[in-house]
Each structure stands twice: as structure tokens, then as C-alpha cells.
Amino acid sequence: MAGIWVYAEIGQEKLAPISLELLAKARELGDAEAVALGPGAGAAAAELGKHGAKTVYVSEDAAFGEFIAEPAADTMEALVKQHSPDLVLFGFTTDSREVAGRLAARLGCGLISNALDVKSQDGGFVARVPYFGGAKIADYKANAKPAIVLLRPKSVEASEVGGEAKVEQVQATIGANSKRARILERKVEAAEAVKLEDATVIVSGGRGMGGPENFPILEDLAGALGAAVGASRAVVDAGWVPYSMQVGQTGKTVRPGVYIAVGISGAMQHTVGMKASKVIIAINKDSEAPIMKMADLGVVGDALKIVPKLTEAVKAKKGK
Amino acid sequence: MKIVVTVKQVPDPNATQGLESDNTIARDREVVLDPGDEYGIEEGLVLKEAQGGEVILVSMGPERARDAIRKGLSMGADRGILITDEQLAGADALLTAKALAAAIKAESPDLVICATESYDGSTGMVPPMLAELLDMPQLTTAKQVEVSGSKVTIHRQTEDGYQVVEAETPALVTVTAGIAEPRYASLKGIMAARSKEVKQVGLSDLGIEKGEAAETVLAVNDAEARQAGEVVEDDGSVGVEKIMAVLQTAKVV
Numbered sequence: 001m002a003g004i005w006v007y008a009e010i011g012q013e014k015l016a017p018i019s020l021e022l023l024a025k026a027r028e029l030g031d032a033e034a035v036a037l038g039p040g041a042g043a044a045a046a047e048l049g050k051h052g053a054k055t056v057y058v059s060e061d062a063a064f065g066e067f068i069a070e071p072a073a074d075t076m077e078a079l080v081k082q083h084s085p086d087l088v089l090f091g092f093t094t095d096s097r098e099v100a101g102r103l104a105a106r107l108g109c110g111l112i113s114n115a116l117d118v119k120s121q122d123g124g125f126v127a128r129v130p131y132f133g134g135a136k137i138a139d140y141k142a143n144a145k146p147a148i149v150l151l152r153p154k155s156v157e158a159s160e161v162g163g164e165a166k167v168e169q170v171q172a173t174i175g176a177n178s179k180r181a182r183i184l185e186r187k188v189e190a191a192e193a194v195k196l197e198d199a200t201v202i203v204s205g206g207r208g209m210g211g212p213e214n215f216p217i218l219e220d221l222a223g224a225l226g227a228a229v230g231a232s233r234a235v236v237d238a239g240w241v242p243y244s245m246q247v248g249q250t251g252k253t254v255r256p257g258v259y260i261a262v263g264i265s266g267a268m269q270h271t272v273g274m275k276a277s278k279v280i281i282a283i284n285k286d287s288e289a290p291i292m293k294m295a296d297l298g299v300v301g302d303a304l305k306i307v308p309k310l311t312e313a314v315k316a317k318k319g320k
Numbered sequence: 321m322k323i324v325v326t327v328k329q330v331p332d333p334n335a336t337q338g339l340e341s342d343n344t345i346a347r348d349r350e351v352v353l354d355p356g357d358e359y360g361i362e363e364g365l366v367l368k369e370a371q372g373g374e375v376i377l378v379s380m381g382p383e384r385a386r387d388a389i390r391k392g393l394s395m396g397a398d399r400g401i402l403i404t405d406e407q408l409a410g411a412d413a414l415l416t417a418k419a420l421a422a423a424i425k426a427e428s429p430d431l432v433i434c435a436t437e438s439y440d441g442s443t444g445m446v447p448p449m450l451a452e453l454l455d456m457p458q459l460t461t462a463k464q465v466e467v468s469g470s471k472v473t474i475h476r477q478t479e480d481g482y483q484v485v486e487a488e489t490p491a492l493v494t495v496t497a498g499i500a501e502p503r504y505a506s507l508k509g510i511m512a513a514r515s516k517e518v519k520q521v522g523l524s525d526l527g528i529e530k531g532e533a534a535e536t537v538l539a540v541n542d543a544e545a546r547q548a549g550e551v552v553e554d555d556g557s558v559g560v561e562k563i564m565a566v567l568q569t570a571k572v573v
Binding site: 130144177287310317 | 355444448536548553
């Protein structure tokens with residue numbers, strides 16, 4: 001059976017949820033194994049085992065948590081050369097793509113990023129990748145061994161199968177010159193009330209909100225609904241709201257029960273991150289905006305007038 | 321300090337995106353300097369103004385990508401290098417990184433600045449590959465950059481805040497939008513840019529062979545599109561009524 005590896009992402013000593021999603025896919029494709037590097041890797045290995053990893057290669061070396069990408073790329077290179085997996089799966093996240101990029105350049109094998117799915121075909125692997133901003137899907141056949149594929153978060157559902165992984169302690173193979181980009185400290189800024197990824201309802205704002213001074217009316221609506229507040233890349237780039245609120249290809253991928261897009265035109269950058277929402281409601285003054293063509297309900301009108309009224313209506317209804 | 325900023329010409333993100341009836345990308349689209357790259361250029365210029373030195377723009381693309389370089393030169397960068405070669409059409413991230421690395425290596429810069437990702441591809445794979453090929457540490461998604469002597473310190477954007485990350489030069493830094501407000505090119509800058517050097521090189525000049533691509537395209541299909549639902553014109557009350565009805569059906573209220 002094909003050897004399918006998962007690069008388990010460990011951030012601040014905790015296993016990132018994407019890792020378990022990757023394992024669900026790996027199990028489907030062959031013998032699933034995982035690599036967990038850094039403080040917290042041991043605990044992560046147990047979790048990875050429950051999700052179907054047969055073997056987890058573990059190193060708790062502190063350097064993995066302290067330096068960006070290079071120690072992990074070094075050790076991955078050594079492990080890949082030693083065990084020759086057929087496919088290595090990474091999450092399409094900031095931390096993982098930095099490791100994957102260095103690894104692919106070093107192995108000279110290239111990679112397929114931003115994939116929605118990957119399957120076995122004719123003894124190799126074919127990845128489905130959104131193209132032209134998500135309007136098209138291209139099927140890419142990986143040519144190299146190992147194939148390196150980066151899967152978008154939330155493309156696959158994680159599921160527990162209740163196994164136990166064989167834990168193999170490995171030597172951290174870190175080049176003398178690889179401890180270079182050192183993380184000196186971590187600062188936490190104000191946390192959101194409801195996390196975007198976990199929210200069942202999301203209220204998102206775009207340029208049509210007119211300016212950052214109008215975002216509080218979205219927060220009021222979100223507060224009434226118990227929703228999280230998101231934003232389009234345009235307003236994040238403009239500095240109206242922080243990056244942590246960005247929904248889209250390079251922001252977060254969400255699939256809430258209800259997504260309310262306010263003043264968002266629906267550029268593909270954005271829609272690729274939210275089009276799997278169950279119900280989409282759009283409020284926009286332009287009836288021709290692309291978002292109107294994908295929304296279950298599109299309301300053409302002035303968001304700054306509609307949203308406060310909607311908030312009152314929700315409060316009145318919930319108050320009953 | 322010698323600073324290289326990578327730049328890319330992309331379809332204008334503010335123009336209507338279109339596909340021809342045969343599903344090819346509409347050719348009449350306007351192309352511009354990637355808006356994300358303007359932040360990198362600005363940061364490069366700010367560092368140069370503080371420390372002295374030179375800002376060199378390196379781009380890969382067709383002949384017309386020279387316009388993107390020219391725009392950066394009119395903002396104040398000193399010179400440009402355009403890597404252009406028919407064999408590079410449709411290059412994947414690794415080939416792109418190899419070509420950029422070869423051109424940049426010849427300059428031995430202290431700092432390489434890239435946007436976190438391009439506006440058109442938005443996969444952000446080239447910077448880490450480039451850092452690897454240049455044998456440099458990568459300081460990524462910076463919303464603040466400081467250089468002091470041979471030390472670069474950045475604030476690296478994270479999900480819930482930022483990390484302070486430090487490395488010795490030479491280093492590669494990727495910057496996010498919002499790191500600095502890109503300056504407008506002045507008329508003087510535009511005039512001066514005309515006489516600035518833009519060197520053109522091809523794959524053979526760089527000593528690179530086009531290897532096997534990481535992937536082969538087997539098929540391109542339409543993505544599952546969501547169907548448009550009801551669209552209503554708000555008259556002061558119908559919008560809220562309709563939304564409330566949908567929220568009730570979804571059991572949100």
C-alpha cells in the first residue's frame with residue numbers, strides 16, 4: 001500500500017485541527033503515517049493515532065517551536081529520504097506552506113498547493129485545485145515522488161477511528177545553519193468573541209460598508225445573532241479590520257449554517273472561502289454584484305440602513 | 321544596504337474579471353503591478369532612505385512586465401531586472417523561484433523583500449522556495465520590519481496577534497499589506513524612471529534548465545456553482561422581512 005504522510009502542524013505546543021483533516025484523507029489513500037515535530041508532539045501523536053495514523057514520527061526538540069520553517073524542513077527532508085513516502089500532505093496554512101515550500105525546493109520535486117482534494121489514480125495522485133479564482137477546477141497529476149500536496153483547511157472532515165499509533169522517536173536533523181529565524185516572543189491581541197472557524201452564523205463586511213467606522217453595526221448584528229464577524233480582503237488590506245477577520249482564499253475558509261455578506265461584491269478571492277456555507281444572504285446596493293448570483297437571498301439596498309433594522313428585528317424575535 | 325524586491329505583473333484586481341466563451345481568460349484585461357508588491361517596494365525604499373544603499377526590482381514575466389518594473393522605478397527604486405523567456409510561460413512555483421533565485425543570487429543582496437502572496441495566484445509558495453534556494457532564513461508575513469546593523473527584526477502576523485522574529489542578514493522577508501502606505505510616483509519620479517536601467521535576462525543567461533513540472537494538467541472543469549436564489553429590492557421593510565424569514569427557516573432565530 002502507498003505510504004501517505006501527514007505533516008502534523010503544531011502551533012504553540014498544540015496540534016492544529018488541519019492535521020486531523022489531513023489524516024482522514026491519508027487513511028482513505030493508503031497507510032497513513034504522520035510526522036509531529038516540536039514541543040507537544042508526543043501528546044499530538046496520541047491524537048493522531050486516534051485519527052488513524054499507524055505510525056507517528058516524533059521529536060520534541062524545542063528548535064521546531066523556536067525557529068521558522070528551517071528545522072522542520074531539514075528533518076522532513078531526512079525522514080522523507082529515509083522512508084520514501086509516496087505522498088506527503090501538508091495543510092494550506094501559513095506555517096505549513098513555509099515548511100512545504102522549503103522542502104519541495106530542496107528535494108527539487110515541486111508541489112501542488114491550494115488543493116481541495118486528492119485521490120489515487122493510475123498508480124499516482126491527482127489533486128483537484130481551484131483555478132481562475134474558484135470558477136474552474138483543474139485536475140493536476142503529481143509527477144514527482146514524493147508528491148507533495150497542500151490541502152485547504154476544511155476540505156475534508158476529520159473523523160476519529162480510535163486507533164493507537166506506534167510512536168517512533170526520531171532524531172531532530174537540524175543543519176548547523178538552520179537556526180536562523182528565531183521567534184523571540186509571542187503577543188496575543190484581542191481575541192474575537194466567537195471564532196470565525198467555529199461560528200454557525202457569520203456576518204461579514206466589505207467595501208460597501210463605507211469605512212471602518214461602520215463596522216460596529218455589523219458587530220451589533222453579530223452580537224444579537226451570536227455570530228462571528230468576518231471581512232473581505234479588500235477591507236483588511238485597507239486596514240479597516242485585522243487580518244484575523246479575513247475570509248477567503250488567503251484568509252479563513254468557513255462553512256457556517258448562515259453567512260451574511262454585507263457590502264461584499266463577491267470577488268472570487270472571497271467566495272472561495274465561504275461558498276460552502278449552507279445558506280448565503282447578501283446585502284448589497286448593486287444588484288449585478290457577483291455575490292447576488294450565488295446568494296440564496298440577495299437584498300438590494302443600503303446596508304447601513306438595513307443592518308440596524310435587522311438587528312432590532314432579531315432582538316425583538318429573540319426577546320419573545 | 322542592498323535590497324531586492326520581487327515584483328509581479330498581474331491582471332488588474334479592480335477590473336472586471338472575465339472569461340471568454342471558450343473558457344480562456346479574457347485577453348483584454350488590464351495588467352498592473354501587483355498591489356501587494358507596492359508595499360514591498362515602499363518598505364524597501366523606507367529602509368534605503370534610513371540606511372543608504374540600493375533597491376533593485378526583480379520580476380519574471382512577459383516583455384510587458386517591464387511596465388510593472390517601471391512603475392516601481394518611478395516610486396523610487398534604483399534599477400530593475402526582467403527575467404523573460406518563452407520557456408517560462410506557465411512556469412510553476414518552483415521554476416519561478418529558481419529563475420528569481422538565479423537572478424537575485426548574482427546581486428548578493430542583504431535583504432530580499434517579497435509580498436506574502438500574489439494577487440492572482442494567491443498561493444504564497446514562491447517566497448519560501450526562494451528563501452531555500454538562496455539559502456536565507458525567511459521572516460514571513462511581516463507587518464513591521466526593522467533593520468539594525470546585520471539584524472532584521474519583524475512583527476510576524478499570526479491568527480491571534482503577532483510574533484517578534486529575528487534573523488541575521490542576508491534574509492528574505494515577506495510583507496503584508498498595511499506595513500506601510502505605498503507612495504505615489506511623483507512626476508519627477510516618473511521622468512527619472514525612464515532613464516533607469518532594466519536589464520533583461522533569459523533562462524540561458526541564468527544557467528537554468530526547465531525541468532519537469534511538478535504537475536500535469538489532466539482536465540479543467542467548471543466548479544460546482546451555487547444557484548442564484550431570490551433577489552429583492554429593499555423598500556425600507558421587505559429586505560429585513562425576507563432576511564428574517566430565511567433566518568427562521570435556518571433556525572437561527
